[in-house]
Amino acid sequence: MRSSHLGEGDAQYNQYDRDIFLAANSPISVALLSLGTAVPETVLRQEEAKELARRLFGRRSAHFEKLAPVFDNAGIEKRHIVRPPDWYEGDHGWKARNDVYLEAAEALYEQAARRALDAAGVGASEVDCLVTVSTTGIATPSLEARVAGRMGFRADAERVPIFGLGCAGGVSGLATAARLAAEREGKTVLFVTVELCSTSIRLDKLSKANIVATALFGDGAAAAVLRSGGSGVASVEGGGEILWPETLGIMGWDVEDPGLGVIFDRAIPPFVEDNMDHAVGQILAKLGVERTGIDRFTCHPGGAKVVAALERSLRLGDGALDHERAVLRDYGNMSAPTVLFVLERLLAEGMPERTMLLALGPGFTTSGLSLVRG
Known part of the structure; x- marks a missing residue:
């Protein structure tokens, strides 16, 4: 059963991130020097x-x-x-x-x-x-x-x-x-x-x-x-997180004997397809950035079906997330580091004016961060 679209009142925007993690609200700019x-x-x-x-x-x-x-x-x-x-x-x-x-x-x-x-x-x-x-x-x-x-x-x-x-x-x-x-x-x-x-x-x-x-x-x-201060390969514009309530069972780890037990719900791709676009819109609204201002979304490739669901939800077109598929092909899903492998490829190719990093994780949560070319 496909999950229904969650309205703005259902997805919880992280107040901590909104108020104090946005580099855009700081008088001091932050440069990404290297990866x-x-x-x-x-x-x-x-x-x-x-x-x-x-x-x-x-x-x-x-x-x-x-x-x-x-x-x-x-x-x-x-x-x-x-x-x-x-x-x-x-x-x-x-x-x-x-x-x-x-x-x-x-x-x-x-x-x-x-x-x-x-x-x-x-x-x-x-x-x-x-x-x-x-x-x-x-x-x-x-x-x-x-x-x-x-x-x-x-x-x-x-x-x-x-x-x-x-x-x-x-x-x-x-x-x-x-x-x-x-x-x-x-x-x-x-x-x-x-x-x-x-x-x-x-x-x-x-x-x-x-x-x-x-x-x-x-x-x-x-x-x-x-x-x-100063400049680098990119500057951090800001970002935020969205936490969806009642979604703890979608992704994570169970702490068990004799080790961690993975939690993967088969509903992840349809959930992403139904809800990611709205979540991204919420983050961009807090940043004051128009959706048309994002030249490329740089995403964590959690799996082939998740990548395809991201393309559909964000209306990117089939095959748009090419670096994501290449990293998945060569390294698999390495969890948190994977999106930075994708960003590394993008920087080597030539970063567009503005890219938004996106990743999904336990919570169920999406995290977004906007980078502007240095």
């Missing part, structure tokens, strides 16, 4: 992923062969994962999974952060604030603290670790970093998001959602350097 991305070395091609899933689930699930075409229709050719394929055939509990998360997340954090800092010509000791987004593992102390000595961060750098944003974290985290940068002239913020979705693959959970996740998920990290 950096990183992925693990191990490459898993889609046909290999399908055979792995067949070994993991096929002998114990009469429904696997019925669901197996999801691997063929996902629009993915390969993805990068943090362990060799045979690791995923083992029986791993919370500690073993989180140990893998900590080791790999620290390494990917450093790679992405160094690439972004080098591209910006900024030293690690110049960073005033560290914003870190990750939801696929637990790190206490948080990731930026664990790598601080190796990276060369200052002891007095402000630390802002954020958990629970899921796929929306790339946009919401970048927006938070921009808001913090706007606090004073010359403030430099490093934003890093790391997600290791493959560590959630579970042998004990033979649900449709878990098999779909095995067909979609990859691992990766992305980083951005922002600074108030």
Whole structure:
């Protein structure tokens, strides 16, 4: 059953974002200086992923062969994962999974952060604030603290670790970093998001959602350097979030033994098609930006059906989200970092005058951020 369109009174605009995260309302402009991305070395091609899933689930699930075409229709050719394929055939509990998360997340954090800092010509000791987004593992102390000595961060750098944003974290985290940068002239913020979705693959959970996740998920990290004042590859204009009520069961993670259990509702594509356009209109209205002023929407490619639903809802035309499909094809869905991989491709091609980043995540939430060419 398709979800009905939600009116303005139903979708909740995040007051916090509207009033204090909009860089457009700050007297200090915030520049995006650079992006950096990183992925693990191990490459898993889609046909290999399908055979792995067949070994993991096929002998114990009469429904696997019925669901197996999801691997063929996902629009993915390969993805990068943090362990060799045979690791995923083992029986791993919370500690073993989180140990893998900590080791790999620290390494990917450093790679992405160094690439972004080098591209910006900024030293690690110049960073005033560290914003870190990750939801696929637990790190206490948080990731930026664990790598601080190796990276060369200052002891007095402000630390802002954020958990629970899921796929929306790339946009919401970048927006938070921009808001913090706007606090004073010359403030430099490093934003890093790391997600290791493959560590959630579970042998004990033979649900449709878990098999779909095995067909979609990859691992990766992305980083951005922002600074108030001056210029960069783009400037942050502002953005916001929309939270739809009574939608907690659409997307997220269940905290279970022996690890996280993915929540994927089959209603996601129709929900996106019915509701995304109105949500974007709400965010743009708060920004004071006309819809015609957006030259390109740069979206998190959660899956092939979600990309198609975004094109229909936003009236973009079939195939308009070409960079999104290319990133999905080459990396799969890496959760929060994925949208920044798309933005990286757009910047390499030549960014239009104004682009709006969009991502969907647990809540059910959409996050939007408008960038103007630097």
